[in-house]
Amino acid sequence: MNHKISFRPSRALFAAVALMLFTASSVQAELLIRVTEGADSAIPVSVVPFAENGSMPAGDKVSSIVQADLAMSGEFRPLAPEKMLSLPSARADVYFRDWRLLGQRYVLVGELTRNGDRVQARYELFDVNREERILGETAAAPASNMRSLAHHISDKVYEAITGVQGAFSTKLAYVTLEITNGKRRYRLQVSDIDGKRASVRLESKEPILSPAWSPDGTKLAYVSFETDKPVIFVHELSSGKRIKLADFPGLNSAPAWSPDGQSLLMTLSKDGNAEIYQMNVQSRKVTKLTNHWAIDTEAAWDSSGEGIFFTSDRSGGPQIYYMSKPGAEPRRITFGSRYNARPRPDSQGNYVYYVHQRERAFNIARTKLDNGEETVLTRTESDESPSVSPNGRMLIYATKSNGESVLTVISADGGAAYSLPASEGDVRDPAWGPIVR
Amino acid sequence: MKLSVHIKVLALLLSVGVFAGCSTTGENMDDGGYDSDVAAIDQDGGSTVYGGDDQGGISSSSMTEEQRMEAQQQAEQDALREITTFYFDFDTSEIKPEARDVLVAHARYLSSNPRQKVRLEGHGDERGSKEYNLALGERRANAVQRFLIVNGVSRGQMETVSYGEEKPAVMGSSESAWAQNRRVQLEFE
Incomplete structure (x- = not known):
């Protein structure tokens, strides 16, 4: 069981989760991880099991989590520890020739030291060919939070090798659906990107969809049918406090935060037809951005925060459109x-x-924006809800596998994959959270 | 197959209509209470269409041709109104020709019962994107609403809601499941 809640949820949430564990631990949908494909171009890297000074908390080892993170990205092919010729924990013990012999490009070594209720990690990354240390740092975390420590190290290693910021410390939001005796249970959940440390943030017997992260990662906007119609809520994750943001007649859906977090794009049909609006979160003032008899929906800001992509069927079927402002x-x-x-x-x-x-x-397909070139990235039957990692290197989407809905993560070029099925029921509507400083 | 069931219902109601004679609703036919005063009063009370002067127990032969036609039409309309789900093709919100007579029957009923409320629930199949399907479900519900308005129903009697692909009628990922999930359901309150 991976139900450790170690990032300070509200007391009410904690009570709710504790209650659920008590009464329905087998019902709680938990995401599993299944690495299905690795890219051919993956870089060989060795994560040597870290030396340990003092007693370490039970559970997965920090170095095992780092190894799993790197493998999961599809960009690395970690060497199994049993194939290593030695298990160094500091530079003096690293024999580059041995690692070259094993075909390794990079070697990560380190040690963990217990200090009261904290654990300190010292770690070093070596470039095998150049026989150089390219990263050497220390980091510490509460003993209860070894996963965060491991993901932090993964981020640093990833950045040192690729030059791109790592996204292993980011979060996923998604919705699970469980049907027992005809009763539907929708649960809005937040977890690590490997599906671990999942926590339920909202439970409803009516549909929940389209979770969207605020740019600072503190809030989720989503659509809930709890009042028997689609209404947009904003949910503060630390306190569990929710506000009903948009409840106009008709659709209130497809929320998307502006890069400054001050407003949301959304689809409203209060004037009779699905159009895209921008709503200021503070004043609740809405501005209509599209005006067409067709369906206009699924808006998202571009990277500059100036233009907007959206779906419209104004040409007869749904297509992607772009407004430069x-x-x-x-x-x-x-x-x-x-x-x-x-x-x-x-x-x-x-x-x-x-x-x-x-x-x-x-x-799921992508189009290169400078030349319009389109590439289809996936090969399954019913893929939907793509969401890109904040560093642009990975993509999560919902699909079906043997009749059940699962989440799949692929590298953004489609090369590698892992999937996150729920232990029970369906999981859908993934949203990749931002990198939080 | 669904249609044939309704033809049977129609035939049944027609036969009931003929034997019932003055009963406009055909509701109390199977209580067989001809020798019961209460039942007789009920039947009388229910026969307003045919005028209050009739003394009950009127045989079918005493109906005028006009009355008979009217009863038959009423029964037909009632049978049509048994159908409350309307299906759509993929990515369209066009009402199918075979749905029209049924919707007209609902429109007549609603316009002659102005206090009757109805909720039009639009749905899509699981394919494609969720939010687009939500908008498509709404457009389907709106198409039905417009049809009913054109046929005399007041807007105030109707409420529309879309559930997109969230509430399938049939689970599964087959052409047949998808076809049954692309629908508008009329829910009478």
Whole structure:
């Protein structure tokens, strides 16, 4: 069981989760991880089990978590510890020739030291070919929070090797659905990106969908049908406090935060037809950004925070459009198929990802923004809800596997994958959280 | 297959209509209470369409042709109104031709019962994106609402809601499941 709640939830939430563990621990949907594919180009790296000074908390070892993180990214191929010729924990014991012999490009070594209720990690990363240390740091965390410590080290290693910020410390939000004796239970959950440390933030018998992270990672906006119609709520994660943000007649859906966190794009149909609006969170003032008889929905800000991608079926079927500024004349982006929807641009300004129909299958595709080149990234049947990691290197989406809904993570070029099935029931609607400083 | 069931219902109601004679509703037919005063009063009370002068126990032969037609039409309309789910093709919100007569029957009923409220629930299948399906479900519900308005129903009697792909009628990922999930349901309150 991985139900450790170590990031200070509200007391009420803690009580709710504790109660659930007590009364229904077998019902609690937990995400598993299944690494299904690795990229051929993956970099060989060795994460040597860390030396330990003093007693360490039970559970997964820090170095095992780092190794799993790197493997999960699809960009690395970690060497199994049993294949290592030695288990060094400091530079003096690293024999580069041995590691070269094993075909390794990088070696991570380190040691953990227990100091009261904290654990300190000292770790060093070596470039095997250049026989150079490229990273050497210490970090500490409460003994109850070894996963955060491990993800932090993974982020540092990833950045040292690729030059791109790591996203292993970020969070996922998603919705699970469990049906028992005909009763539906929707649960909005937050977990680490490997599915561990999941915690339920909202439970409802009516649908919950479209969770969207605020840019600072402190809040989620989402659509809840708890009043028997789609209404947008904003939910503060630390306190569990919720506000009903948009409850107009008709649709209140597809929330997307502005980069400054001051406003949300959303789809409202209060004037009779689904249009995109911008609402200021403080004043609740809404501005209409589209005006067309067609469906306009699924808006998202581009990386510059100036333009907006959205779905519209103004050409007959759903396609991706782009407004260079709110209210500007939309320009169509996708042409390769009769169905392209739910755009999610990366935060680097390189690509936009979306749901793409290919014959009978619905896949995730991306279009390169500078030249319009389209690539289909997935090969399963019913893929939807793409969400890009904040560093633009990974993508999570919902799909079906053997009749159950699962989440799958792939590298952004489609090369590698792991999936996150729920232990019970379905999991859908993933949203990748921001990097929080 | 669904249609054939309704043809049977229609036939049943027609036969009931003929034998019932003056009963406009056909509701109390199977209590067989001809020898019961209460039942007789009930039948009388229910026969307003045919005028209060009739003394009950009127045989079908005493109906005028006009009355008979009217009863038959009423029964037909009632049978049509048994159908409350309307299906749509993928990514469309066009009402299918075979749905029209049924919707007209609902429209007549609603416009002659202005206090009757109805909730139009729009749904989509699981394919494609959730939020687009939510908007599509709304457009389907709106299409039905517009049809009913054109046929005399007041807007105030109706409420629309879309559940998108969130509340499938049928679980599963087959053409048949998808076809049954792309729908608008009329929920009478």
